[in-house]
Amino acid sequence: MRVHVKNNHASPETFPPTPEGEAVFTITRERFDAAAARYPQVSQHLDVCIDWDLDRFESSMRTAEVLVTWDLPTANLSRVAPNLRLIHIIGAGVEHLCPMDWVPDGVTVVNNRGAHADKAGEFGLMAVLMLHNRLPAIIGNQRRARWESLYSTPIAGKTLLVIGTGSIGASVARRCRSLRMRVLGVSRHGRPLDAVEEMHTTDRLDELLPQADFVLVAVPLTPETRDLLDARRQSLMKPGAGVVNFGRAATVDYEALAANLRNGLLSGAVLDVFDPEPLPPGSFLWSVPNLVLTPHVSADDGDSYVALTLELVFRNLERHLDGRPLLNVVRPELGY
Numbered sequence: 001m002r003v004h005v006k007n008n009h010a011s012p013e014t015f016p017p018t019p020e021g022e023a024v025f026t027i028t029r030e031r032f033d034a035a036a037a038r039y040p041q042v043s044q045h046l047d048v049c050i051d052w053d054l055d056r057f058e059s060s061m062r063t064a065e066v067l068v069t070w071d072l073p074t075a076n077l078s079r080v081a082p083n084l085r086l087i088h089i090i091g092a093g094v095e096h097l098c099p100m101d102w103v104p105d106g107v108t109v110v111n112n113r114g115a116h117a118d119k120a121g122e123f124g125l126m127a128v129l130m131l132h133n134r135l136p137a138i139i140g141n142q143r144r145a146r147w148e149s150l151y152s153t154p155i156a157g158k159t160l161l162v163i164g165t166g167s168i169g170a171s172v173a174r175r176c177r178s179l180r181m182r183v184l185g186v187s188r189h190g191r192p193l194d195a196v197e198e199m200h201t202t203d204r205l206d207e208l209l210p211q212a213d214f215v216l217v218a219v220p221l222t223p224e225t226r227d228l229l230d231a232r233r234q235s236l237m238k239p240g241a242g243v244v245n246f247g248r249a250a251t252v253d254y255e256a257l258a259a260n261l262r263n264g265l266l267s268g269a270v271l272d273v274f275d276p277e278p279l280p281p282g283s284f285l286w287s288v289p290n291l292v293l294t295p296h297v298s299a300d301d302g303d304s305y306v307a308l309t310l311e312l313v314f315r316n317l318e319r320h321l322d323g324r325p326l327l328n329v330v331r332p333e334l335g336y
Helices: 031-036 057-061 119-133 133-144 167-177 202-212 233-236 255-261 305-322
Strands: 004-006 047-052 068-069 086-089 107-112 159-163 182-187 198-201 214-217 242-243 266-271 292-294
Touching: 004 057, 004 107, 031 047, 047 057, 068 305, 086 305, 119 133, 119 167, 119 214, 119 242, 119 266, 133 255, 133 266, 133 292, 159 167, 159 202, 182 202, 198 202, 202 233, 233 255, 255 266
Parallel strands: 004 047, 004 068, 068 086, 086 107, 159 182, 159 214, 182 198, 214 242, 242 266, 266 292
Antiparallel strands: none
């Protein structure tokens, strides 16, 4: 089975190297072979091309059955890759490939859903605790050499609203429930989750926002989620509430958020996703009070991200060879 791995060259600012000097998201031959050694019954069937950008893309894809990549040229894919059956996207979001009307018949697209859950769960808990303990304001005071004692209570009993209860949102919910917080959840389907006290569909969002002390956004970017937390919905939030976004930037109106942080409607926010990235030095966000900006690090583990990715790749290769249903199948009509 021919497998083509397409790595991307990128700037150190975008994809910094690990202490070993390898880019965080690069699938090297050594990393691939380490994963293959854990799946000898799969690896014996593989013929692998590990490539960069489009160096050998077209020639390799003439016979490739599996593609592992972040992005790809989608035009005429059925002609370029007539044997292709599986595309593994090495991130959770696939909005950069939408609309997905380019996917040929007989090709399944899967993503990295779940690989981010542990790291993102810890980050989400940290962000909620930062907001509860007024850290954005305290950091701002430190910059101004201003001494102001900002006190907070224990967080038990506070309400967290998680918008998007996939693997990442659910991971944050579990950790916050362990601190005896009340956790509400919103998703497209509204299916119950053990970690969430109340689950609702997105059409209930307006009535849930006034209840939340903290709103955490962890949805993919789709036509339905674009500008989901817009200016109108932010106006419904409880005075003094806090916001965390590590889904996608376009799901939250950042200009309205900045205005609400300046006028005191919201007490603080932690943002980890932006458009564009890196965030330009001239962006208005850098000077917004009570706002913590983190450079898209909430969910990616610099030490083990590729290992977690390749674990998913090999589990699906095993299933593909056995004719079993694949994990993390993307639904092109939904965009995630």
